[in-house]
Amino acid sequence: MVEPNRRPSKDEPAWWFIVSAGEIWLTEQQHVPFGELQQMSFPDLADDVVMFIGELRERHCYLIIADYKDSRFEGGEFVPLRELLSHGDDELFAMAGSASQIAHFIQTHRFCGQCGSRMDWVDWELAAHCPRCQHRCYPRISPCVIVAIEKHGQILLAQGKRHKTGRYSILAGFVETGESLEQAAHREVMEEAGIEITDLRYRFSQPWPFPHSLMMGYTARWKSGELHIDPHELVTGDWFAFDELPEIPPPGTIARELIDTLINDRSAADE
Structure with missing residues (x-):
């Protein structure tokens, strides 16, 4: 279950799915980053969207939404999501796909499509809610x-x-x-x-x-x-x-x- 407001601890081994404009960040070894946050060579994420999105092989997975071609992330590169298909890891690709879709939803629902107000994120489910007109949106499928x-x-x-x-x-x-x-x-x-x-x-x-x-x-x-x-x-x-x-x-x-x-x-x- 996706938990929008759940933040990772610094000593928690986890998978990190860093998404930018439909692309995913891979290490120089072409791997999805895995490890404790305090050991990752990530920039300060205080102002970034960081969201718990599920589990992969009994480890937590977090989505990080980065700016377009975000140069703050070093030691790897953003690549098209399709490149993960060639890795032959269906579970990893499925989780990366979920991360990409959630990032797309968040980035395209910052404002209400009904009245134009800024949307709030619901605490207990993946949804955007308008505090002005009560319009609620869920990820598009x-x-x-x-x-x-x-x-x-x-x-x-x-x-x-x-x-x-x-x-x-x-x-x-x-x-x-x-x-x-x-x-x-x-x-x-x-x-x-x-x-x-x-x-x-x-x-x-x-x-x-x-x-x-x-x-x-x-x-x-x-x-x-x-x-x-x-x-x-x-x-x-x-x-x-x-x-x-x-x-x-x-x-x-x-x-x-x-x-x-x-x-x-x-x-x-x-x-």
């Missing part, structure tokens, strides 16, 4: 659907305009107001690829802190239609044989897990 689609032993992969050059992934999109998750999945696939799907099956979900999404993972089968890739969202897309895949998302991402799930399902069906 944006639901998304992501779908791995199979057709006769092939998988649909596309290259998004925001993807790393050369990397392909599966289709995904945000849930719109008034939609169910299933309706969103069918709509997104039709809009981005021009096809109908069937046998839509929920598999698993993943928090995705870029900046505050919750990905709902599905698999499905092609039902009808020819591919018509949306040029506004995608660069290219096609059906690929499972044993001839292009560059795909790395392990630790829900896209990769869904791709692997389809491959495993196909292998089991062929046995």
